[in-house]
Amino acid sequence: MPQPDASVAERLLAGFALQQKGRLVEAAAAYREVLARDPGQFDAWHLLGVIAAAQGDFAGAVDAIGRALAITADNAAAHYNMGYALEGLQRPAEAIAAYDRAIALRPDYVTAYANRGAAYCALKQYDAALPNFDRVLDFNPRDADALLARALVRREIKDSTGALADCDRALLLRPGDAAFHAARGAVLTDLHRHQDALACYDAALRLRPDFAEAHTNRGLAQAALGDATAALACFEQAIRSNPDLAAAHYHKGMHLTARGEHGAALACFDRAFALAPDHDYLFGQRLFTRMRLCDWTDFAAQTAQMTARIMRGERAAPAFIAVAVTDSPALHRRAAEIQTAAECPPNPVLGPIPPRAASAKIRLGYFSMDFRLHPVAQLTAGLFEAHDRERFELHAFSYGPNTGDALRRRLEKGFDHFHDVRTKTDVEIAALARERCIDIAIDLAGHTMDSRGGIFALRAAPVQASYIGYPASSGAAYIDYIIADRMVLPGEAEISEKIVRLPWFQVNDGSRPRAERSRAGLGLPEGRFIYCCFNNAYKFTPAVFDSWMRILTRVPDSVLLLPADTADAERNLGREALPRGADPARLIFAPRGEQAEYFARLAAADLFLDTLPFNAHTTASDALWAGLPVLTQLGQSYAGRVAASLLQTVGLAELITTTPSAYEDLAVALAKDPGRMTGLRQKLARRDSSLFDAKAFAGYIEAAYTQMSARHHAGLPPDHIEIAR
Numbered sequence: 001m002p003q004p005d006a007s008v009a010e011r012l013l014a015g016f017a018l019q020q021k022g023r024l025v026e027a028a029a030a031y032r033e034v035l036a037r038d039p040g041q042f043d044a045w046h047l048l049g050v051i052a053a054a055q056g057d058f059a060g061a062v063d064a065i066g067r068a069l070a071i072t073a074d075n076a077a078a079h080y081n082m083g084y085a086l087e088g089l090q091r092p093a094e095a096i097a098a099y100d101r102a103i104a105l106r107p108d109y110v111t112a113y114a115n116r117g118a119a120y121c122a123l124k125q126y127d128a129a130l131p132n133f134d135r136v137l138d139f140n141p142r143d144a145d146a147l148l149a150r151a152l153v154r155r156e157i158k159d160s161t162g163a164l165a166d167c168d169r170a171l172l173l174r175p176g177d178a179a180f181h182a183a184r185g186a187v188l189t190d191l192h193r194h195q196d197a198l199a200c201y202d203a204a205l206r207l208r209p210d211f212a213e214a215h216t217n218r219g220l221a222q223a224a225l226g227d228a229t230a231a232l233a234c235f236e237q238a239i240r241s242n243p244d245l246a247a248a249h250y251h252k253g254m255h256l257t258a259r260g261e262h263g264a265a266l267a268c269f270d271r272a273f274a275l276a277p278d279h280d281y282l283f284g285q286r287l288f289t290r291m292r293l294c295d296w297t298d299f300a301a302q303t304a305q306m307t308a309r310i311m312r313g314e315r316a317a318p319a320f321i322a323v324a325v326t327d328s329p330a331l332h333r334r335a336a337e338i339q340t341a342a343e344c345p346p347n348p349v350l351g352p353i354p355p356r357a358a359s360a361k362i363r364l365g366y367f368s369m370d371f372r373l374h375p376v377a378q379l380t381a382g383l384f385e386a387h388d389r390e391r392f393e394l395h396a397f398s399y400g401p402n403t404g405d406a407l408r409r410r411l412e413k414g415f416d417h418f419h420d421v422r423t424k425t426d427v428e429i430a431a432l433a434r435e436r437c438i439d440i441a442i443d444l445a446g447h448t449m450d451s452r453g454g455i456f457a458l459r460a461a462p463v464q465a466s467y468i469g470y471p472a473s474s475g476a477a478y479i480d481y482i483i484a485d486r487m488v489l490p491g492e493a494e495i496s497e498k499i500v501r502l503p504w505f506q507v508n509d510g511s512r513p514r515a516e517r518s519r520a521g522l523g524l525p526e527g528r529f530i531y532c533c534f535n536n537a538y539k540f541t542p543a544v545f546d547s548w549m550r551i552l553t554r555v556p557d558s559v560l561l562l563p564a565d566t567a568d569a570e571r572n573l574g575r576e577a578l579p580r581g582a583d584p585a586r587l588i589f590a591p592r593g594e595q596a597e598y599f600a601r602l603a604a605a606d607l608f609l610d611t612l613p614f615n616a617h618t619t620a621s622d623a624l625w626a627g628l629p630v631l632t633q634l635g636q637s638y639a640g641r642v643a644a645s646l647l648q649t650v651g652l653a654e655l656i657t658t659t660p661s662a663y664e665d666l667a668v669a670l671a672k673d674p675g676r677m678t679g680l681r682q683k684l685a686r687r688d689s690s691l692f693d694a695k696a697f698a699g700y701i702e703a704a705y706t707q708m709s710a711r712h713h714a715g716l717p718p719d720h721i722e723i724a725r
Contacts, residue, residue, distance in 0.1 A: 008034050008038050011033050011034050012031070012034050012041070012044060014030050015028075015030030015034065015044070015047065018030060019047065024054060024055060027047070028051045031045075031047055031048040031051075032048070041071075042071045042072045042078075043068075045065070045068035046065060048064045049062070049064030049066075049078075049082075050081055052085075053084055056088070058089045059089065061081070061082075061084075061085035061088070062082065062085045065078055066082070069082065074105060076102045076105035076109055077102070079098050079101040079105065080098070080109065080112045082098040083095040083097075083098030083099040083102065083112070083115060083116070083119070084115060087118070087122070092119040092120075092122040092123050093123065095116075095119045096119045096120065099112045099113075099115055099116035099119065100116070108139065110139050113132045113133075113135045114132065114133070114136050114145075114149070116132045117129045117130075117133045117136070117153070118149070121149075121156075126153050126156040127157060130150065130154070133153060134150070137150065144173040144174045147167075147169050148167070148170050150166050151164075151166035151170065151183055151187065154166060155187055155190060157345070158190075158345060158347050158457070160187055160425070161427070163187045163190075164187045164191070167187055168184070170183075176207060177207070178205070178207040178208035178214065179204070181214075182200065182201060182204040182213060182214040184200045185197040185198070185201045185204065189217065189221050191425045192422075192424065192426075194222075198221050198225075201215075201217060202218075211241070212238040213245070213247070215234050215248070216234065216238040216245065216247055216251055218234045219232070219234030219238065219251060220251060223258075232252070232256075235252035235255060236252070245275075246271075246272040246275040246276035247272075249268045249271045249272035249275065250272040252268045253265040253266070253268030253272065253285070256268060257292075258449075260565075263293060263568050265289050266286070266293065269282060269286040269289055270286065273286055280342070281315055281316070283305070283306055283316045283317060284306055284317020284318060284321040284322065285317070285318070285321065287303070287306060287317070287321070287325065288324065288538060291324070291325070291538040292536075292537055292566070292569065293537070293568045293569050294537055294540055294568075294569040294572040294573050294576065295572055296542045299541070300542075303325055303326065306322075307326060307328070310331055311331065313334075315339070315342055318339060318447060319335040319336040319339045319447035320446075320447050321335075322334075322335035323335075323613075323637070324539070324639070325613070326613060327613035327635045327637050327640050329473075329494035329636060329637045332638075332639075333475055334475075336472060338475075339447055339475070340447075344454045344456070345457060346457055346477065347426075347457040350430060350434070350458050350459065352459070353459055353461070357713075358713045361390075361391060361393045362391065362439050362440065362705055362709050363392075363436065363437055363440075364392055364393070364394050364438070364439070364442065365396075365433050365436070365461060366384070366394070366395070366397070367429075367442065367443055367452070367455060368396075368397075368398065368444040368469065369398070369422075369450045369451065369452070370444070370469070371398040371408060371412075371418075372400065372405055372408045372411075373403065373406075373408070374407075375617070376445075376469050376618075377407055378509060379508055379618055379621070380507055381407065381411055381509050382507065382510065382511060382694030382695075383694050383701070384396075385694070386698035387702065388702060389416070391706075392702065392705070393416050393417075394414075394417070395416065395417045395419060395436060396411065396412075396415040396418045397432075397455075397460075398419065398422065402422070417436070419432065426452055426455045427458060429452070430455050430458035430460040433461055434459075439462065439712075440461055440465060440705055441455075441461035441463070441465070442465050442483075443465070443467070444467060444468060444469040445469045445470060446470020446472070447474065448469055451469075451470075453474075453476065456479060457478055462712050463480055463709065463712050463718070464479050464480050464481075465482065465483055465500070465708070466479050466481070466483065467482075467483040468505075468506065468507070471488070471617065471637075471639040472637065472638050474496065476496065477496065479496070480497060480498060480708070481497050481498050481704075481708060481718055482497040482500065483500045483502065483704065484500065484501060484505045484638065485501050485502050485503065485504050485645055486501050487504075487505075487644050487645035488641045488642055488644075489638055490641075497718075498720050499721075501721070501723065502697075502701060502704060503690070504645060504649040504690065506621060506649075506691070507697045507701070508692045508697075509694060510694060513596075513599075514603070514625065515599040515602070515604075515626060516603065517604060517627065518600075518604060522597075522600060523590065524588070524601070524605075525559060525588075528557050528558060529606050530558070530560075530604070530605045530606045531548070531559070531560045531561070531606065531608075531671075532560065532561035532562070532606075532607070532628075533548075533560070533610070533611065533616070534563050534619050534622075534623075536563075536565070537563070537569045538614075539611040539614045539615075540573070540611060541612075543612075543660070544611050547609075547663060547667075548560060549577055549580035549582040551609070551667045552582045553581050553582055554664075554668045555672070558586070558671055559587070560586060560587050560588065560609075561588045561589075561601070561605055563589070563590065563591070564589035570587075570589050574587060599626050602622060602626035602628045603626040605628055606628075607628070607631055607667065607670055607671070607677070608620070608631065609631055609667060610631060610632035610633065612632075612633045613636075613637060613639060613640045614640065615632060615635070615640055615641070615643040616642070616643055617642045620632075620642065620646050621646055621691065624647075624684060624691065627684045627685060629655060629670075629680040630643055630646070630655060631655050631666060631667055631670070632647065632656055632657065633659070633660065633663040634657065643656075644656045646691060649689065650683070650689045651689070652684070703723050707723075
């Protein structure tokens with residue numbers, strides 16, 4: 001056999017020595033000399049690729065290492081380094097294939113397992129990532145970095161208990177590492193142990209005062225503890241520490257949104273978007289904030305882009321925002337499935353619920369963060385009081401704030417058992433529900449802000465249902481039923497749950513006082529036809545506003561009464577009126593005020609103009625209760641059909657339209673026909689409408705609960721249920 005050229009071997013060794021000393025440019029030159037003499041020299045190509053990767057030239061690294069592997073394909077280190085270079089090019093799927101080959105050649109290649117785990121994390125395939133870090137720790141149980149990596153993966157797959165154990169082990173090995181303290185704090189935040197989380201963030205910041213991520217997460221913990229001032233200070237400190245940290249800008253924006261400072265929030269979201277346009281949920285939050293401000297810049301294009309991203313499976317917007325922006329049941333379900341998979345996937349940690357015999361009473365568990373002065377509680381308070389206590393035992397699981405207001409006190413008395421579980425983890429709450437043998441768990445929140453879907457992911461009860469708080473499918477396989485009616489859910493194709501259809505779906509409290517119809521003292525013009533809409537400003541879309549302005553121009557003596565939520569929204573709406581041919585002075589803005597003042601304004605108006613794709617919900621029933629007719633346009637989705645359901649229930653189906661032109665024509669015709677308007681008001685003056693009969697509604701929903709429970713105890717799977725009058 002021919003002997004290798006001695007000078008080639010010498011230059012190769014010289015290059016390797018230079019590389020070991022960090023003299024990479026000289027080492028690369030030596031390897032090129034070798035290749036000039038022997039283009040088939042594997043080591044020279046391989047090491048040249050390693051140097052390229054070290055210099056950040058990942059494309060050059062892939063080329064050089066690829067040439068090496070074409071010469072010798074069974075070198076584990078070369079496959080590993082190819083994977084590293086591919087990761088540098090942000091090609092994680094190809095990197096995983098390279099690590100697979102390295103591990104096949106060397107099953108004990110620990111760093112290849114670690115890097116393969118990281119590549120799976122880049123693809124957000126956390127279930128696939130986990131075994132890689134398990135394998136690293138099999139080789140070295142004291143590898144603190146692997147423990148931290150596994151903790152972060154376990155956090156992603158909602159194994160908070162396992163993540164906390166890994167953080168604790170890692171901190172024993174490396175107590176002086178700020179990142180480990182911060183990671184433990186994040187896990188404790190997931191577990192709703194916010195005070196303990198603060199201690200971890202404080203420890204991290206003592207070690208590293210400029211740790212922007214720790215400041216950000218500390219802000220989230222402070223917000224959860226109700227200290228808004230401290231939370232904002234944390235976000236601002238994070239931004240000072242690292243102005244390019246998108247998460248800090250995003251969470252500051254979310255915090256400002258919760259305070260109603262939408263203009264300042266939008267500036268935060270814009271900055272976050274400039275830094276990280278693919279940040280989870282940012283695209284939708286930014287669009288939604290603009291909607292709150294009635295800033296419709298590029299609205300159609302932005303909506304189309306959000307829709308496309310959601311349908312591709314991206315976390316472009318929270319599910320609630322998808323519901324608010326579009327009238328597509330398919331998109332609503334897809335957004336919900338994405339959010340469920342990301343935030344509250346099925347969690348088997350508590351195991352299956354053991355079979356138990358049917359009890360004398362069906363135990364109902366109602367779960368909410370809004371057992372306080374809130375629209376959901378205002379609607380449902382009468383239902384809880386009306387339930388038949390001979391057949392049902394009622395439990396409230398309240399994981400929101402205890403505001404101590406009058407409605408909260410009423411709700412606490414309205415249940416047989418009121419559990420304040422806001423300091424408990426999802427596991428603890430689900431375990432408590434199981435301990436109390438809850439038969440049916442009813443989620444009153446769905447994908448709304450501060451909801452706790454993880455409770456249901458753990459199976460709090462053998463039967464789980466969604467009702468009233470979220471007007472769309474949960475997208476969660478563990479929610480068995482959605483309680484609705486035939487108007488809001490006429491079909492089933494885009495609903496993950498089985499549908500329970502009641503004669504009408506929205507319960508109402510019929511014990512409220514009614515306001516007299518008078519404009520005195522309300523600052524409203526006498527002698528003019530007053531259209532109104534007291535929906536939240538994010539429900540005002542350009543298409544809806546187009547219709548409203550056309551209505552105003554066709555009814556010259558009319559005005560439009562809107563809520564004075566923000567000065568920015570008022571200015572933007574006034575500016576939008578002009579190019580539509582309407583005088584901005586015909587838009588009247590009034591504060592919502594206290595409940596009595598709010599109902600007085602509703603009673604004083606002439607016609608409520610509904611919105612699409614997101615109808616008035618509680619606001620529509622408020623208007624009807626106040627004797628104010630509601631004009632709606634029927635949408636495709638649950639959220640866009642609620643007002644139609646309410647109108648049908650009160651016997652005013654003639655106010656349901658199906659096209660913008662029909663909506664506008666009827667709004668104009670009614671304004672010009674006082675006799676017809678009087679007739680509509682007379683219908684609403686009847687106090688015997690079933691919409692406001694909580695006792696009657698309780699009987700129908702109890703019939704549904706009885707069927708759900710009976711199916712379960714008969715060993716039958718959930719199925720559609722129809723409850724007739």
